[in-house]
Amino acid sequence: MTEQPTTEWTELAHRVNDGIDVLLVWVHGKGVDETLVSVYDTREGTYFEIPAEPELAFDVYDHPFAYRDADARIASRGSSQRSQTTHQPHEDRKDER
Numbered sequence: 001m002t003e004q005p006t007t008e009w010t011e012l013a014h015r016v017n018d019g020i021d022v023l024l025v026w027v028h029g030k031g032v033d034e035t036l037v038s039v040y041d042t043r044e045g046t047y048f049e050i051p052a053e054p055e056l057a058f059d060v061y062d063h064p065f066a067y068r069d070a071d072a073r074i075a076s077r078g079s080s081q082r083s084q085t086t087h088q089p090h091e092d093r094k095d096e097r
Contacts, residue, residue: 006030007028008028008029009025011025013061021040021041022038022039022064024037024061036051037052037067039065050067052067
């Protein structure tokens with residue numbers, strides 16, 4: 001039987017203000033090592049993720065709309081375009097791949 005690599009999500013910071021849910025996670029495991037900021041606007045039903053360089057991760061977390069650009073992974077309510085690393089708030093961050 002082939003061993004399946006495991007990717008873990010470690011929550012580094014989380015905040016909810018005025019309907020905006022912002023989460024900073026470290027995604028790590030076999031072959032994966034990245035920090036990711038996800039933003040969910042509960043009022044609009046929109047969601048986007050920003051891959052962040054580790055040294056900028058907390059700044060991206062503090063100011064996600066300043067870093068949102070063409071590189072952000074964006075999805076709206078009902079969209080099937082969410083990335084494979086997409087989280088849902090309060091989900092277990094351990095993902096077997």
